[in-house]
Amino acid sequence: MKKISCIIVEDEIPAAEELKYILSEYEFLNVCAIAHDGENGFNIIKSQNPAVVFLDINMPIKNGIDLATDIKEFNSDIEIVFVTAYEEHALEAFEVAALDYILKPYDEKRIKNTINRIYNKLAKDPNTEITKTINKIINKLDNTQNAIQKIPCEYHGKIILIPLEDIFYCYTENEKIYVKTYNNKYFTNYTMNRLQKKSKFFRAHRSYLVNLDNIKELYSWFNGTYKLVMNDMETSEVPISRNNVKKLKEILGI
Incomplete structure (x- = not known):
């Protein structure tokens, strides 16, 4: 099975490393890069064109909502998963067509549900004859x-x-x-x-x-x-x- 490429954009280094560790437990996922601000994150996303971006909202230089909008304009097929400590941005996340919205601190069961959604959408073989x-x-x-x-x-x-x-x-x-x-x-x-x-x-x-x-x-x-x-x-x-x-x-x- 071809691995699903992921990028994490998270300004808090411990949170980014924790999320990377959790995602590494799923063998069909490949965390190919981590960025710690929105501008650098967007540059990496444009160069690597990942399938999924795990994205914090409150970040320096460019916040997560603005970055998600830029990502969707660059490639609308890239799935966005917000990971944030703030509930109040959920409506904005919906407006940029995010796949999911995960609250910190991380709950591994909650993340598992998200990973299942990613798997069902991106990893299952869609290649029927038609x-x-x-x-x-x-x-x-x-x-x-x-x-x-x-x-x-x-x-x-x-x-x-x-x-x-x-x-x-x-x-x-x-x-x-x-x-x-x-x-x-x-x-x-x-x-x-x-x-x-x-x-x-x-x-x-x-x-x-x-x-x-x-x-x-x-x-x-x-x-x-x-x-x-x-x-x-x-x-x-x-x-x-x-x-x-x-x-x-x-x-x-x-």
Whole structure:
């Protein structure tokens, strides 16, 4: 089994060494580096591109929340596990799509639960025949110069190529990516970042990409956010994060 690469970013040296020791008990994990501040940590992460980063929040130079945002912008597939002594940052951790949030002092049983989540998500062999086939199609499409016109998806054991114009939105649910058409949804191996680059869909929210050609209406929701109402069978509603409202209004000319 290929080991899962991990990096620890923790400004307290004893805490970093303790966490490294705990993680070393799991043979499928490989702690390949430790950084003691956010800036150095980000440089290491960019050079090594690990699968998982265990990240403190209160650190010098760059705090953990800001670093997590930078990590997700660099590579959204990197899993973030916060390790902190403070409960009050849990909502912020959720907003940057952290895999887990562990409180200090370390509880080995609690960490074991986190490691199980990492194992289930990253270490189990995903290479079913249909997944292999979809990945081959994706890689072939990625190597073409022209923007793709269809997204390969899985549906009831079959591979279906969904035309971009038939897609209303793409979204994340239970750590999987789905493509929503007028009356159905399909699983895809594309990440949200890859879908955005290939389709040019609008990033309404961290968890949603929207085909603006298939919007029915939008309305003000709360605290500066909006919701899009899609023109699909269910008239689905898609949230727009506050940071993206201005950008959408500029695109729509409103």
